[in-house]
Amino acid sequence: xxxxxxxxxxxxxxxxxxxxxxxxxxxxxxxxxxxxxxxxxxxxxxxxxxxxxxxxxxxxxxxxxxxxxxxxxxxxxxxxxxxxxxxxxxxxxxxxxxxxxxxxxxxxxxxxxxxxxxxxxxxxxxxxxxxxxxxxxxxxxxxxxxxxxxxxxxxxxxxxxxxx
Numbered sequence: 001x002x003x004x005x006x007x008x009x010x011x012x013x014x015x016x017x018x019x020x021x022x023x024x025x026x027x028x029x030x031x032x033x034x035x036x037x038x039x040x041x042x043x044x045x046x047x048x049x050x051x052x053x054x055x056x057x058x059x060x061x062x063x064x065x066x067x068x069x070x071x072x073x074x075x076x077x078x079x080x081x082x083x084x085x086x087x088x089x090x091x092x093x094x095x096x097x098x099x100x101x102x103x104x105x106x107x108x109x110x111x112x113x114x115x116x117x118x119x120x121x122x123x124x125x126x127x128x129x130x131x132x133x134x135x136x137x138x139x140x141x142x143x144x145x146x147x148x149x150x151x152x153x154x155x156x157x158x159x160x161x162x163x164x
Contacts, residue, residue, distance in 0.1 A: 012146060014139045022048035039164065042157045043096050046109070049154065050093030056136035057086035063137025070130045071123040071143060072116055086136075088112065102161065109158035117151035124148060 009016070026044035030036055057064040065082030069075040075082040092112075095105040123130060123143050132141040134150060141147075 012141065015135065015141060015146065015150075018052060018135070019049075022052060039161060042161060043099065043102075046154065046157060047093050047096035050089045050096065052093075053134060053136075054086045054089035054093060056138050057089070057133070058136070060137040061086065064133050067131050067133035067137060070133075071119040071128070073119040073122075074115060076119070106158040106162045110155050110162070113151045113154045113158070117148060117155065120147045120151055 022045055025048055026041050029044050030040060061083060064086060065075070065079070068082040068085065069079060072081070072085075075085070092105060092109055095101060120143065124145060124147075128143065130143045132143045132147045134147060135141060
């Protein structure tokens with residue numbers, strides 16, 4: 001049986017499906033489309049992203065924390081961060097969904113995911129073959145540029161919502 005290379009689309013199929021579903025639901029939340037708002041779409045996308053991704057991490061919190069400390073610069077130094085992070089994501093998702101404290105929510109997102117992306121970028125530059133913990137311990141996704149894009153896209157969207 002052939003092993004899957006990190007560039008194989010089958011490897012990322014669960015992630016692609018989840019992100020596509022979140023994007024679609026975020027779009028449909030504005031139905032009947034009398035006036036589309038990109039800002040509302042981004043807010044709903046980020047809400048769905050954080051809520052769904054925290055769900056997968058919470059399915060096996062210990063497994064997530066063990067995987068996360070392999071590349072996150074905070075979790076590597078402070079083990080408890082791996083256990084706290086999924087709850088932070090869940091809270092961010094709820095805040096995006098309810099639109100409570102939007103400025104603070106976007107700043108927190110930019111800071112946390114900005115810091116998180118440092119470890120992801122380092123792992124990729126060092127060509128470390130480690131498991132990505134973005135979907136918890138449920139799927140065996142390799143750490144790759146996909147993880148960098150995922151983190152930096154969320155940072156960019158939060159910054160856009162701060163500026164506009």
